Amino acid sequence: MSREALIRAGVALLSEKGYSATGLEEVLRSAGVPKGSFYHYFASKDVFGAELVDAYADYFARKLDRWLLDESTAPLQRLRNFVADARVGMARYKFRRGCVVGNLGQEMSALPESFRDRLHGVLLDWQTRTERCLRDAQAAGEIAADADCTALAAFFWIGWEGAVLRAKLERNPEPLDLFANLFLTCLAR
Numbered sequence: 282m283s284r285e286a287l288i289r290a291g292v293a294l295l296s297e298k299g300y301s302a303t304g305l306e307e308v309l310r311s312a313g314v315p316k317g318s319f320y321h322y323f324a325s326k327d328v329f330g331a332e333l334v335d336a337y338a339d340y341f342a343r344k345l346d347r348w349l350l351d352e353s354t355a356p357l358q359r360l361r362n363f364v365a366d367a368r369v370g371m372a373r374y375k376f377r378r379g380c381v382v383g384n385l386g387q388e389m390s391a392l393p394e395s396f397r398d399r400l401h402g403v404l405l406d407w408q409t410r411t412e413r414c415l416r417d418a419q420a421a422g423e424i425a426a427d428a429d430c431t432a433l434a435a436f437f438w439i440g441w442e443g444a445v446l447r448a449k450l451e452r453n454p455e456p457l458d459l460f461a462n463l464f465l466t467c468l469a470r
Contacts, residue, residue: 284322286312291333292340296378300330301391327393330385334396337381338403345407349414356418357465360411360437364461368454371445376452383442404442408434415468424468437464 290312294303305326309316323329348363371378382403389397412434418424424433440460447456 283312283314283318287314287319287322287329288333288336291329292337292381293378295330295333295337295381295384297374299384299388301388305329327395330392331396331399334381334385334399334403338406341380341382341403342406342410345410349410355423356414356421357423357468359414360418361461361465364457367445368457371448371457372454376449376454379445379449380442383445386442387446404438408438411437418468428468433468440464 287308291303291308294308294311305316305319308329309319319329323332344366345363348366349359351359351362354362382400385392385396386400389400408431412430415424415428415430415433419426419428419430444456444460448454
């Protein structure tokens with residue numbers, strides 16, 4: 282139970298403050314776990330950080346699948362539903378929390394080099410999930426038959442991460458709405 286509490290607390294703090302600004306004492310306090318327990322579960326802060334990335338990636342992949350694989354909904358509406366859910370999630374925390382992967386990507390120069398491949402892999406996974414949804418939209422005639430779904434999915438995540446960062450900076454949803462609305466408008470046939 283302590284391990285899971287540490288991971289939950291760590292992910293929450295990384296989503297708000299990033300890796301460099303999050304101290305172990307703060308994680309321990311937030312999780313209500315003694316320091317000795319931390320080192321029982323994790324050899325170092327870097328090992329802990331890598332586990333947090335993996336935990337966040339698993340959580341977010343489930344979230345994406347919930348929205349993007351919902352076959353009872355038209356494909357582009359699935360993407361809209363994901364965006365709406367993310368908007369609500371950011372608003373719940375008054376736009377203080379962002380994407381753990383995006384936050385860590387911003388700090389890459391201060392992180393262990395091993396994080397680079399891990400973070401890149403997570404983004405590629407999200408792109409693949411989004412590409413599948415865009416291919417469904419293509420099959421349904423919602424987007425052009427010759428649209429490059431691979432490039433569109435990459436473009437979505439490049440822009441979405443920027444919109445999340447900007448929403449966190451401005452503490453409002455307008456960057457999310459602007460990006461999502463323009464992206465979806467550009468897809469329209």
